[in-house]
Amino acid sequence: MDELQLIAERTKSVPLADSGALGSARARLTAEIAAAETENVVPLKKRPRWAWIGAGAAGLAAAITAVVALAPVEKVGLEPPAAAADPVVVLRNAAAAASKASDTPPKPDQFLYTKTKQPDGEREAWLSADGTRDGRIRMADGSLFPLPGCRNGQAQVYKGDQPLKGVMEPCTPSPAYRTDLPVDVEAMFAYLDANHSGETGDYNAMGKDVLALANETLLTPAARAALFGAAAKVPGLRAVDHTEDAAGRPGVGITWPLRPQDDPKVAKPVVLVFAADTFEFLGTNSTAVTASGVVDQAGQRP
Incomplete structure (x- = not known):
């Protein structure tokens, strides 16, 4: 399963958030990406744009799932x-x-x-x-x-x-x-x-x-x-x-x-x-x- 498919599977049934709910989640996403970079050291010039390898791909998917899970339903x-x-x-x-x-x-x-x-x-x-x-x-x-x-x-x-x-x-x-x-x-x-x-x-x-x-x-x-x-x-x-x-x-x-x-x-x-x-x-x-x-x-x- 490639990374985009993994993200799609993780977020298939999760409602999207509005922009006001994304502040803290965006920080978590950035941290997950940074962690993925550190754990999977590949020279940047040799790394494709979406080459989040192994645990890094799962971490990114988890982070994006966490972002979209912050749905507007919190407002009610x-x-x-x-x-x-x-x-x-x-x-x-x-x-x-x-x-x-x-x-x-x-x-x-x-x-x-x-x-x-x-x-x-x-x-x-x-x-x-x-x-x-x-x-x-x-x-x-x-x-x-x-x-x-x-x-x-x-x-x-x-x-x-x-x-x-x-x-x-x-x-x-x-x-x-x-x-x-x-x-x-x-x-x-x-x-x-x-x-x-x-x-x-x-x-x-x-x-x-x-x-x-x-x-x-x-x-x-x-x-x-x-x-x-x-x-x-x-x-x-x-x-x-x-x-x-x-x-x-x-x-x-x-x-x-x-x-x-x-x-x-x-x-x-x-x-x-x-x-x-x-x-x-x-x-x-x-x-x-x-x-x-x-x-x-x-x-x-x-």
């Missing part, structure tokens, strides 16, 4: 990302980014719209903000799946896409806009641990619940930040560099460990994908949220 309180992603750092950065998102609560009678790229096509959902209005899901094949709202503890029963006249069932509203979730990281982790869909210690199931809350649920910025912060506390996290979500958008992935009894040849862990520069949540390697917003009616698009 994020930790500088490393060339080889640390899952805890990625999730903390995602939490910091989420905390700075705009906060415009929907009206109770509005709907959260999401469009999701899935293996079989695109799925659209209109979920009632307060859980009392009738929403719907449009499947990839175009069929509509009704989501009856819960009013006065009763919800309409459907057979297929047709309501059964006079047939109701007990229910509890399931709002798309969640104001009941903790905004503290420790409290959010306790909530996820107590309410996740799997057995005790099933962190892959907890990962799926994190995904459900991040995908088709509208959270306050503080709650969304706490969600990603709590996810960073899950044991056994692993980062996957240079991955893509289902829409082909590049990013860094975070996975949770499978259960001991799971066959790794059959069971596949959830991979949450975040943009490598902004740490925005994109989706997973099998699903991707490509559009979202708040609308006034089910069937309407932002």
